[in-house]
Every structure is written in structure tokens, then in C-alpha cells.
Amino acid sequence: MIEASGCGRAPSPPSNENFPLSSNVNGGTVMALTNTKTLVTGAGGFIGSHLCEALVRNGAKVRALVRYNSAESHGLLELLPSDVYDQIEVVCGDIRDTKSTSLAVAGCDIVFHLAALIGIPYSYHAPFSYVDTNVNGTVNVLQACLEHRVDRVIHTSTSEVYGTAQYCPINEDHPLQGQSPYSASKISADKMAESYHLAFDLPVVTIRPFNTFGPRQSARAFIPAMICQILEQPAVKCGALHPFRDYTFVEDTVAAFIAAATAPGIEGMTINVGSGKKISMGALLNRILSRMKVQKDLVMERERVRPDKSEVMELICDNRKAKSLLGWSPRYSLDDGLDIVIDYVKNNVQRYKPHRYGV
Numbered sequence: 001m002i003e004a005s006g007c008g009r010a011p012s013p014p015s016n017e018n019f020p021l022s023s024n025v026n027g028g029t030v031m032a033l034t035n036t037k038t039l040v041t042g043a044g045g046f047i048g049s050h051l052c053e054a055l056v057r058n059g060a061k062v063r064a065l066v067r068y069n070s071a072e073s074h075g076l077l078e079l080l081p082s083d084v085y086d087q088i089e090v091v092c093g094d095i096r097d098t099k100s101t102s103l104a105v106a107g108c109d110i111v112f113h114l115a116a117l118i119g120i121p122y123s124y125h126a127p128f129s130y131v132d133t134n135v136n137g138t139v140n141v142l143q144a145c146l147e148h149r150v151d152r153v154i155h156t157s158t159s160e161v162y163g164t165a166q167y168c169p170i171n172e173d174h175p176l177q178g179q180s181p182y183s184a185s186k187i188s189a190d191k192m193a194e195s196y197h198l199a200f201d202l203p204v205v206t207i208r209p210f211n212t213f214g215p216r217q218s219a220r221a222f223i224p225a226m227i228c229q230i231l232e233q234p235a236v237k238c239g240a241l242h243p244f245r246d247y248t249f250v251e252d253t254v255a256a257f258i259a260a261a262t263a264p265g266i267e268g269m270t271i272n273v274g275s276g277k278k279i280s281m282g283a284l285l286n287r288i289l290s291r292m293k294v295q296k297d298l299v300m301e302r303e304r305v306r307p308d309k310s311e312v313m314e315l316i317c318d319n320r321k322a323k324s325l326l327g328w329s330p331r332y333s334l335d336d337g338l339d340i341v342i343d344y345v346k347n348n349v350q351r352y353k354p355h356r357y358g359v
Contacts, residue, residue, distance in 0.1 A: 032059070032262070033055065033058045033059055033060040033261070034058070034060070035059065035060070036059075036060045036109050036110060037061045037063070037107060037108045037109045038060045038061065038062050038108060038111070039065060039104055039110070040052050040063070040114060041065045041095055041111070041112070041113050041114055041141060042065070042114035042115030042156075043064030043065055043066055043074075043075070043077060043088075043114070044066035044067065044073070044074055044075020044077050045075060045076060045115075045118075046076060046212075046214070046217045046218065046221075046250070047114055047156075047254065048064075048114045049075065049076035049079070049080060049216060050214065050251065050254050051112060051114070051258075052077060052080070052088055053081075053084050054254045054255070054258060055258070056088060058258065061089075062088045062089065063088075063089045063091060063104065063108065064077055064089065065091055065092075065093055065095075065104045066090060066091075066092055067093070067094055067115075068092040068093055068094055068100075069092075072092075074090050076216050079216060091103075094137075095137035095140055095141055096132055096133060096136060096137050097140070098140050098143075098144075101137075101141055102144040102148070105144035105145055105147075105148050105150065107148070108148070108150055109152075110150065110151060110152050110154070110261050111141065111145050111150050111152075111153045111154070112154045112156075112257060113138065113141045113153060113154065113155050113156060115137060115141075116133060116134050116137075116186070117129055117130050117134060117182070117185075118158075118182070118220075119182070119220050120160070120180050120182045123180050123181035123182035124180070124181065124307070127181035130181050130182055130184075130185040131188070133185075134182075134185035134186055134188070134189050135185055135188045135189050138155070138189040138192055138193065141153075142155075142192060142193060142202060142204070143196075145196075146196060151203065152203045152205065152267070153193070153202060153203065153204045153205070154204075154205050154207055154257055154261050155190070155193040155204055155205070155207070157186060157189075157206050157208035157209075157270065158186050158208065158209065159208060159209065159211070159246070159274065159317065160179075160180065160182065160183040160186065160312060160315070161176045161177075161183050161186050161190060161208070162174050162175075162176060162177065162312075163175075163176070163177030163178070163179040163183065164179065164311075164312050165313070165315060165316065168278070168314060168316045169276055169316045169318035169319075170315065170316060170317060170318055171272065171318040171320070171321070172208070172269075172270050172271065172272055172318075172321060176190075179310050179312055180310050193206055194206070194268075197267065197268040203268075204267065205266050205267060205269055205271065206270040206271070207256060207257055207260050207271055207273055208270055208271065208272050209256075210245070210247070210248055210273065210275070210316075211248065211274075212247075212248050212249075212250050213249065213250065213341060214249055214250030214251065214337065215250070215340060217250070222284070223247075223288065223338070223341055226238065226288055227288060227292070227341065227342055227345040228345055228352035230288065230292055230294055230296055231292075231349055232349065232352075233296075234296075234297075235297040235298070236285070236296045236298050237301040238281075238285065238298055238299070238300065239281075239300070240281065240311060241280065241281045241282030241298075242280060242281070242313075243280065243281055243311060243312060243313050243314065244278045244279065244281075244313070244314040244315070245278070245279065245280075245284070245315055245316075246275055246277060246278055246279075246315055246316045247275060247284070247334055248273065248274050248275050248317075248330055249330065249331075249332035249336070249337035251332065252273075252275075252330040252331055252332055253273055255328060256271070256322060256326060259322075259326035259327065259328050260326060263325060263327070266325050266326075269321075271321050271326065272317050272321060272322060273319065273322050273328070274317025274330075275317065275319070275330045276316065276317050276318065276319050277316075277334070278316040279334070287334070287335070287338065288338060288342070291335065291338055291342060
């Protein structure tokens with residue numbers, strides 16, 4: 001989805017004077033967020049909604065940018081507990097629009113840029129939309145942050161930018177390869193963020209999550225798509241099951257974002273965030289079936305399979321940089337996370353459409 005709207009502030013590099021030190025994220029030393037003015041673009045999305053919730057609970061003042069729509073929907077923010085939701089300033093806009101983006105950024109200390117078009121299958125059908133949102137929209141966010149002199153920008157990348165691994169685990173020096181229009185657009189966005197740091201000294205940190213999963217994620221993603229089919233369908237329709245992935249629970253991913261917003265001396269860096277553990281999609285599906293204590297027939301559905309040269313075969317994270325610079329490491333095991341998501345989908349199955357495949 002796409003997002004945008006307003007917060008702003010003063011001098012460039014963050015200092016201890018701006019953000020007092022406190023011990024927090026996963027045992028690492030980070031800087032306090034209490035009363036810090038933050039903007040989250042893409043706040044109505046999966047990770048964005050969890051990030052907004054965590055920021056509120058960490059004492060930050062949160063402005064949430066959601067894509068304008070005539071239904072006045074705030075996306076997944078509307079599922080947050082009322083005591084959290086009521087503390088969030090929700091603004092509607094679009095990062096593709098320069099003015100609404102600037103208004104959203106004005107007055108903020110820290111900007112978390114998560115707004116993007118994210119569905120890989122849809123990028124085969126609408127590549128221009130991905131360039132417009134993920135590249136041009138990101139430039140609008142970076143330019144607004146530069147003009148309003150925010151203290152730090154957290155730009156969201158994706159492990160998809162690496163393409164099929166040339167070596168594993170994948171560290172931040174691994175070559176980039178655009179194996180889908182989506183990943184190509186994110187490579188471009190990452191490079192724009194890099195350029196704004198090198199050319200204009202914008203204090204940008206790029207976080208590169210590997211596959212994040214958790215409650216509220218849509219059936220566009222593998223794990224909830226499989227769970228809702230297991231619950232509701234006689235057989236499970238799936239795509240390729242031989243690729244390997246690295247799954248991280250959403251609360252761990254969010255902890256890395258918060259650490260990246262506050263850890264000193266990391267401006268200009270790109271940091272991988274993942275568990276460092278690999279599992280094939282087939283083994284993951286069997287793990288889900290096992291934890292649900294269910295047996296189902298599996299049916300390969302051609303429309304769920306990526307074009308041959310576009311499929312990314314292996315994405316496994318080298319997370320040593322996140323551990324050393326952010327004091328971050330994942331706290332949730334895969335099984336712990338799966339149990340939470342299984343329970344969530346069971347209790348919210350009406351939100352899903354297990355009978356159809358949506359790109």
C-alpha cells in the first residue's frame with residue numbers, strides 16, 4: 001500500500017542531548033523515545049501498525065501516515081487496542097504527492113519510512129506503479145526529511161533486493177539483483193536513500209528485514225495464506241515449496257526498527273534483520289500443519305509460482321551487524337511465532353479469503 005502526511009524538527013545528526021540514553025532493545029543500549037515526535041509512513045500496513053503500537057508503548061508521540069481513501073479507512077491501525085489507537089495522530093495523504101508528504105514530515109524528529117507497494121506477484125502486472133510509489137515516493141520522503149531537518153530517517157528495504165543468494169548467510173555486502181519489478185524498485189529506493197546521505201548528509205539508516213510474519217499480516221503472505229486454507233479449504237493450494245527463507249516474528253523486526261532509530265553513530269548504514277535460520281517453504285508448510293494437528297492434501301497452483309528466472313531460491317540473513325550495532329537479536333522462535341499467528345487467524349478467519357488467490 002501507499003502512504004503520506006506531516007511532522008518536523010531541527011539539527012542533523014542525533015545527539016545524546018536530543019535523545020537521552022536508556023537501556024532497552026533486546027538487552028542493548030538504545031536512546032529513549034519518550035516524547036520524541038515520530039512519523040511512520042505506511043502506518044496502516046502490517047509492520048507499520050505494529051511499529052506504531054510499539055512506539056506508543058515506548059512513550060513516543062506518533063504521527064501515522066496512511067494512504068488517503070474515500071472510505072476513511074486507517075487500515076490495520078483500526079485493529080489496535082483503543083488505548084494505543086487513541087494516542088496516535090493519523091493523517092491521510094500519499095507519498096507520491098510532494099505537498100502531503102512534506103506536511104506529514106513537518107515537525108518530526110524521527111521518520112520511519114515503510115510506505116511501499118509490496119506484493120511481488122502484482123509487480124509483474126503493474127511495474128510502473130512500483131516505480132511511482134517505491135522510487136518516486138521515497139524521494140519525496142527523503143526530500144521532505146532533508147528540508148525539515150529531521151534527526152534520523154529509517155528507510156525500509158527488503159531481503160528481496162539480494163535476489164537468489166550467491167553465498168549464505170547473506171551479509172550487507174552481498175551483490176544486489178532485481179529479480180522482480182518489486183525488488184528492482186526497492187533497490188532503486190535504497191540507492192536514493194544512500195545518495196541523500198552521501199550527497200546531502202541526511203541521517204538515513206536502512207533496515208533490510210528478511211521475511212517478517214505475525215498477527216494482522218494479510219493472506220498475500222505465505223504463512224497466513226496457508227493457515228486460512230488449512231482452516232477453511234479441503235486442500236491447500238500453494239506455489240513453489242523448494243525455496244528457502246528466513247522468517248522473523250514481527251515484534252522482533254519492530255524492535256530492530258526502534259533500535260535503528262536510536263542507536264548512535266549508524267547514519268548511512270544498511271543493516272540486515274533476520275533470524276539467521278533457514279527453512280524451505282515445504283518444511284514450513286509441514287511445520288504449520290503439524291502445529292495445527294491437521295493433515296491436508298497439497299495442490300501446486302501454477303498462478304502462485306513466480307516466473308522461472310524471477311524466483312529467489314534462498315534468502316538467509318547474516319545478522320551479526322544488527323547484533324553488534326543495535327544490540328538486537330530475535331527473541332521469538334519460529335514455533336512461538338507460528339502459534340501466535342495460528343491463533344490470530346483462527347480468531348479472525350472472516351478477514352481472509354481462503355478460496356481465492358490474491359496477488
